[in-house]
Amino acid sequence: MEQGIYRGTTPSITLNVKGVDLSNASVWPTVIVTVVNDRSAVDMNRDKLVIASTDAGCSVTFALTQAQTLSMHKLRKTMVQLRAKDADGHAIASPVASVEVEDVIKDGEI
Known part of the structure; x- marks a missing residue:
């Protein structure tokens, strides 16, 4: 994760996992991504994740809401x-x- 997250946006975040392929749900039934900030915590379960096999392991992609x-x-x-x-x-x-979480000029959902 090299870029910042801007408040009020819907970023798509990809984690590249090396050494293990979590894409097979019968082998890896439980996959959770936890996102924690000072004021909030969110758990993304397997059903909200896009998990794709890669040569090195897998990629796990999820989106955050505004x-x-x-x-x-x-x-x-x-x-x-x-x-x-x-x-x-x-x-x-x-x-x-x-x-880092970056601010926006006008707060609120668009």
Whole structure:
């Protein structure tokens, strides 16, 4: 995550996961991405994620709503982490990624 998230927008965020392919729901039934900012926390479950197999592992893409980004505290880091559990109960987690939240001139949904 190299760019900032602008409040009041609907960003599409992609996490590139290396070394494991989470795209098979029967093998990895539980996949959750948690997005945390000073004022808000959001859990994105598998049904709100687009998971695609890649040569290195997989990519996990999700979108935030205007309401979700408006609830984020401006000029603060937002942290994102993926956690998953396979069908046998083994759990994994990604490193925590962070991105700055940028403000907009006019607050509110458009």
